[in-house]
Amino acid sequence: MRDDKKEDRVSDTSQPRSSGLMRKLPLIIILFAAAIGAFTLKDYLNFQTLADNREALLAVRDNHYALTALVFMGAYALIVGFSLPGAAVMTLTGGFLFATFPGALFNMTGATLGAIAIFLAARWGLGERLAEKMDTSDGLTKKIKAGIDDNQWSMLFLIRLVPAVPFFVANLVPALVGVPLGRYAISTFLGIIPGAVVYTSVGAGLGEVFDRGETPDLGIIFEPAILLPILGLCALAALPILVKAARGKQGI
Template sequence: MKKNVSRGLVIGAIVLLFVLFFVLDLSRYLSLEYIKSQQEMLLAFYRENTMATIGIFMGIYILVTGLSLPGAAVMTLASGTVFGLFTGTVVVSFASTIGATLAFVVSRFLLRDWVQARFKDKLRAINQGISKEGEFYLFTLRLVPVFPFFIINLVMGLTPITTFRFYLVSQIGMLAGTLVYVNAGTQLGQIDSLKGIVSPGLLLSFALLGCFPLLAKKGVSLIKKERS
């Protein structure tokens, strides 16, 4: 009975946050256009309130990721614009992993028993992948972005993997992709004219964004070959 009440409260809170997000049109604040228009203000606020800016940013990022709301990719780019490559990568790495783990835990708490019972056959392949390759299976999903990360967070909550292992593997597996996106954000922050669009740094950043999935897939194939 208590568990059902707890689930009801969690579902109610999630629904309320979703409604507020879309009714208040908060997504407009998570657009690249808005970030660019407020770039100078954000940079000034960061210089004067460094830790507060990082804390607020991480809180919003964790909430967005934990609720599987749109905007995480733009926030990752924005972190490069505001924080720079090193700080932006560290901040997003922890915020994205904490948020992903929150979504994982909520999925497990609300859906695991029901989904495993109802869709046991359909989840068999994922369960077998976890059982056979363990953390490397999740690492592959994180490194090669075949599926959107929010789907991975929710689906993994339905599998036997432990929360600690999910967090640790996600932190490591998403680091390379985070670095690529934050680096692209540092270049976007430097665009102040049409000439900036064709700058070597920006072109290289977008080349990395396009090539990263292919390079990651090749790397995973090489690792699998070494393990076999």
């Protein structure tokens, strides 16, 4: 009888551990793939590779347009989903192969699908439990969580619009604070429109850049003519947060 009780205790303690590990497994795989990709793929997913293979890529696109678009969006989703290097190159490739439109649409779709993969992995492994702990906690932690919950749409659009926020960070943070999947997906797709259109339009002119033996200027998004409108959108996204904060101070 004593041995049976010991076995039951062992199985009871091992099951939560194993299930906890399984929940974290997708996120662990993503982080592992990101670490390997940072060292093994950086010499392949670059502008030189695109320049060397541009004729072949254009030929494939011309012969199999729909299939090329689907494969491109799938590859983009994999790169974003596993946080591999080359997302910027893929965005420009979308413009190079498919022009600004529908290239921007293909880029946004691939990026959103990849972002959703990271979001689900992070939420399944860490986010749900972390959000529950934040809800049941006291003091500053609970206030931060409540502030995020009260301004989810604004916060989601803000982290997507601000160019200084890394894409990987913008994918993880919402998962860790309990943002609903639908809200996350919509804000991601719409929030990346400005950056996607800018970089896709740069990619649409890559042929001439390669002919001159030059490298595309990715800093174009920080030029005043482009940055100021994006900052204006950031201000609009932040406005509801500021209004709520002002009303809270006034006791409205």
